[in-house]
Amino acid sequence: MTDADFSAQIHAHRGYLLRVAVLQLRNDELAEDVVQDTLLAALQGKAGFSGRSSLKTWLTGILKHKIVDAIRKKVREPVTAPLEEESQLDDFDALFDGVGHWANPPANWGDPEAELSRREFFDVVEFCLDKLPPNTARVFMMREVMELDGPEICKELSITSTNLWVILYRARVALRLCLEQHWFAAAARSA
Amino acid sequence: MGRLISCKDASRLISQMQDGDLPFGQRLRVRLHLLFCDACTQFERQVRYLRDVMRRYSQ
Numbered sequence: 001m002t003d004a005d006f007s008a009q010i011h012a013h014r015g016y017l018l019r020v021a022v023l024q025l026r027n028d029e030l031a032e033d034v035v036q037d038t039l040l041a042a043l044q045g046k047a048g049f050s051g052r053s054s055l056k057t058w059l060t061g062i063l064k065h066k067i068v069d070a071i072r073k074k075v076r077e078p079v080t081a082p083l084e085e086e087s088q089l090d091d092f093d094a095l096f097d098g099v100g101h102w103a104n105p106p107a108n109w110g111d112p113e114a115e116l117s118r119r120e121f122f123d124v125v126e127f128c129l130d131k132l133p134p135n136t137a138r139v140f141m142m143r144e145v146m147e148l149d150g151p152e153i154c155k156e157l158s159i160t161s162t163n164l165w166v167i168l169y170r171a172r173v174a175l176r177l178c179l180e181q182h183w184f185a186a187a188a189r190s191a
Numbered sequence: 192m193g194r195l196i197s198c199k200d201a202s203r204l205i206s207q208m209q210d211g212d213l214p215f216g217q218r219l220r221v222r223l224h225l226l227f228c229d230a231c232t233q234f235e236r237q238v239r240y241l242r243d244v245m246r247r248y249s250q
């Protein structure tokens with residue numbers, strides 16, 4: 001394959017890569033940079049592409065590394081709230097009463113599998129992700145979308161496992177509450 | 192038998208279980224709590240469901 005052919009094939013996946021990057025970084029400009037970096041690295045690393053995996057899979061692998069790098073830089077930026085501020089447990093107190101019972105117990109969502117094929121549901125998911133504190137959202141994406149394990153994330157971001165558990169707990173509690181309020185409760189009302 | 196845990200503690204441990212194994216004693220306390228607590232049972236289902244949601248979202 002000539003370099004020009006290879007380049008054309010790589011660029012055919014640009015749209016897909018950009019979509020993944022925007023989802024995970026939640027920042028269009030940063031996502032553009034990361035995809036640009038990925039395409040460049042792919043061109044320079046053409047020899048590393050064995051053809052055993054699909055080109056898309058190979059590019060996605062490179063993209064993941066670039067995204068992790070970008071997130072690591074982002075959470076260390078002094079202009080964003082430091083990660084430590086998003087790993088405090090105090091603000092969960094309102095969710096529970098004095099003896100640790102749920103103030104508003106999670107409702108039964110029935111069989112929510114069907115929602116996974118509805119586009120409007122994912123609009124609500126996106127809305128709820130947007131409401132998370134930015135670093136909390138990024139860490140949650142590293143765990144659940146990029147599927148990095150706990151020790152990997154702690155190493156990448158230089159945080160303790162306790163910090164990580166609190167951040168992920170915060171993300172899950174907030175997301176489930178938001179989905180319940182804006183989707184499942186609304187569905188129950190209109191049923 | 193270990194002491195009973197509150198929903199506040201149980202929910203935190205349930206989340207933690209998504210990110211690796213809990214020590215046996217803690218896992219047992221969570222399981223015991225879930226036997227008697229419908230709210231945390233829902234929470235546990237929803238936390239696992241969120242994982243499916245995020246995988247689908249990124250496809």
